[in-house]
Structures are given as C-alpha cells and as structure tokens.
Amino acid sequence: NAGVTQTPKFRVLKTGQSMTLLCAQDMNHEYMYWYRQDPGMGLRLIHYSVGEGTTAKGEVPDGYNVSRLKKQNFLLGLESAAPSQTSVYFCASSPSGGRFYEQYFGPGTRLTVT
Amino acid sequence: GNSVTQMEGPVTLSEEAFLTINCTYTATGYPSLFWYVQYPGEGLQLLLKATKADDKGSNKGFEATYRKETTSFHLEKGSVQVSDSAVYFCAHLGGTGGYNKLIFGAGTRLAVHP
Numbered sequence: 346n347a348g349v350t351q352t353p354k355f356r357v358l359k360t361g362q363s364m365t366l367l368c369a370q371d372m373n374h375e376y377m378y379w380y381r382q383d384p385g386m387g388l389r390l391i392h393y394s395v396g397e398g399t400t401a402k403g404e405v406p407d408g409y410n411v412s413r414l415k416k417q418n419f420l421l422g423l424e425s426a427a428p429s430q431t432s433v434y435f436c437a438s439s440p441s442g443g444r445f446y447e448q449y450f451g452p453g454t455r456l457t458v459t
Numbered sequence: 460g461n462s463v464t465q466m467e468g469p470v471t472l473s474e475e476a477f478l479t480i481n482c483t484y485t486a487t488g489y490p491s492l493f494w495y496v497q498y499p500g501e502g503l504q505l506l507l508k509a510t511k512a513d514d515k516g517s518n519k520g521f522e523a524t525y526r527k528e529t530t531s532f533h534l535e536k537g538s539v540q541v542s543d544s545a546v547y548f549c550a551h552l553g554g555t556g557g558y559n560k561l562i563f564g565a566g567t568r569l570a571v572h573p
Contacts, residue, residue: 349502387463387548387563388503403560435502446493446552446561450502 347371351436351451358426358458366421366454368436375441377419378403378448379411381432388435394419395441426458461486461553463564468546471570472539480534480567482523482549490552492516492525492532493561497546506534506547539571 352367368377375396380388390403394413408430410422419438423430433455437448466481484492491510495503507516512527523534532549549564 385565387550387565388561389563390560393560437502446491446508447505448503448561450497450504452500452502 349436349438349449349451351434351454353454354452355455356457358423358456360427360458362426363422363424364426364456365423366434366436366456368419368421368438368451369417370419370436370438370449371417372438372449373416374438374449375416376439376445377413378437378439379409379419379421380435380437381405382435382453383432391421391434426456428458430456431458432456461551461562463549463551463562465547465549465564465567468566468568469570470567471572474541474571474573475538476571478534478536478539478543478569480547480549480569482532482534482564484530484532484549484551484562486530486551486553486562489525489527492523493550494521494523494532494534495548495550495563497548497566499545503548539569541571541573544569544571 349370378393379391392411397416400411436451439445439448462485493508494506496506497503507518509516509525515524521536546566548566550561553562
C-alpha cells in the first residue's frame with residue numbers, strides 16, 4: 346500500500362497564480378484533512394472532509410478551496426496565491442468514528458509564493 | 460482556548476542518553492492526548508496515545524503519562540538511538556461544533572549523535 350501520497354512535492358508560485366494540490370489515499374478512509382505547517386507553529390487545519398462529496402472549514406480556510414469528488418482523493422486549491430500561503434502542506438486521512446485521531450499523513454508539499 | 464505548548468528545540472543528545480520532551484496543554488475537561496513523530500522527509504505518524512488521566516502510552520521504547528494535575532504529557536525514552544532523530548509533536552483532541560479535531564503543538568526537533 347502506498348498510504349497517503351501528495352502531488353507535487355515542491356512548487357514555487359508567483360503572487361496571484363493558482364494551483365491545485367492533490368492528495369490520494371488507498372486505505373479506504375472516510376475522513377481526509379488538509380493542514381499547513383509553519384515554523385514555530387503546530388499544524389493548523391485548513392479544511393477537512395468526512396466523506397465523499399462533503400467538505401468543511403477548519404481553523405484557517407481563507408484563501409483555499411477543496412473538493413472530494415472521489416473517496417480516495419482530496420484536492421486543495423489556491424485561487425490567487427499570496428506570500429502568506431508560503432508553507433508546507435500536509436494531507437492526512439483517518440478512519441471514521443472513534444479512531445479518527447489515527448491520522449495517516451502524506452510526505453508534504455513545500456509551497457513558496459514569491 | 461485549546462492549545463498545546465512544547466519545549467523549544469532542537470534537543471541534541473548523544474546515543475543512549477535519556478530523553479524528555481515536555482508538553483503541556485490547555486483544554487476543557489480531560490481530552491485524549493497524543494504524540495506524533497515526523498521522520499525526515501516523511502509525514503507525521505502516531506507514536507502513542509493516552510485517553511484518560513493516569514494512563515501511560517508507550518511505543519518503540521517511548522512513554523508518556525497523562526497527568527491531569529499538571530495538564531502535562533511529557534515524552535520520555537530511556538536510551539535514544541540515532542534513528543530516533545525526528546520532530547515530535549504533542550497533540551490533544553479539541554474542537555467545537557460537534558467536530559473533534561487534533562490540536563498540535565509546534566513540534567520539538569530531536570537530533571541524536573553517535
């Protein structure tokens with residue numbers, strides 16, 4: 346099993362450009378998450394999904410959109426990138442119900458916005 | 460509000476030294492507590508957990524005890540190895556609006572030298 350994979354691993358954008366980060370999991374997990382990790386701060390939840398076709402806002406959703414058209418995929422979109430979105434982005438998935446804290450993380454995408 | 464505070468790193472140790480990484484939390488009630496580990500170039504992995512006061516979580520030689528009196532969940536290992544070099548994140552369950560989420564600390568980097 347590949348677990349959780351993320352594409353791309355690195356990306357540099359100019360301010361105002363758009364891009365989509367792709368997350369895929371092969372564990373048949375119901376829940377999926379997008380986090381960002383910034384120096385000196387813990388992971389912060391951007392958006393999450395509790396099942397195919399559903400999405401919800403996390404702590405820091407502004408400037409991002411997400412879609413979960415297929416159970417195994419969770420896409421994170423930046424419509425107009427800003428330097429404040431320079432960060433490392435992690436996708437995660439987990440079982441539903443009481444074990445949702447057993448989150449499996451992808452290797453991350455390092456995004457730089459200039 | 461809910462938060463997790465970890466000791467600042469990096470923590471640098473020689474192989475076979477004793478490790479302690481401090482973690483304290485602020486939360487309503489007595490949430491489940493977790494330690495996640497991030498090895499270089501990888502995503503986070505659940506290392507251990509404790510779901511109620513006085514519980515001890517353990518895995519791979521690491522231990523942490525849920526201390527409700529001091530709202531702490533310090534990570535310890537008796538004899539570290541070079542392969543333990545990683546970033547360690549303390550986390551607890553929190554959230555409102557019917558959804559539980561993981562609240563992470565900023566992470567503590569551990570470097571173990573031969």
